[in-house]
Amino acid sequence: MNKDQENVSPQGTNGAVVFTQEVIESAQVLLDEGLTPRDVTDQLNIKINTFIQSIRDGKLHAHKKIVIQSSSNCERSELDEAN
Secondary structure (H helix, E strand, C coil): CCHHHHCCCCCCCCCCCCCCHHHHHHHHHHHHCCCCHHHHHHHHCCCHHHHHHHHHCCCCCCCCCCCCCCCCHHHHHHHHHHC
16 A cells, blocks of 8 residues: 555545544533634644534534624713713
8 A cells, every 4th residue: 555545544535534522522622612613623633614514513512702892982972971
């Protein structure tokens, strides 16, 4: 077997990291800690597309960011004048 054939799985896939239960659990812990999907994939050395698909499939649960909207200077001035 030559060197190129060593990295090819019998199914003919590219040999990418398979989402084992251990990888899924590690990824979920990182997501729960607040890491972004990109940060998780970088840390676990997995492909972002596969990771996002596992979220869509329900294998992982990403937390949505809460966006706090600040008031504009004009709104703040009006609030200050009212007080």
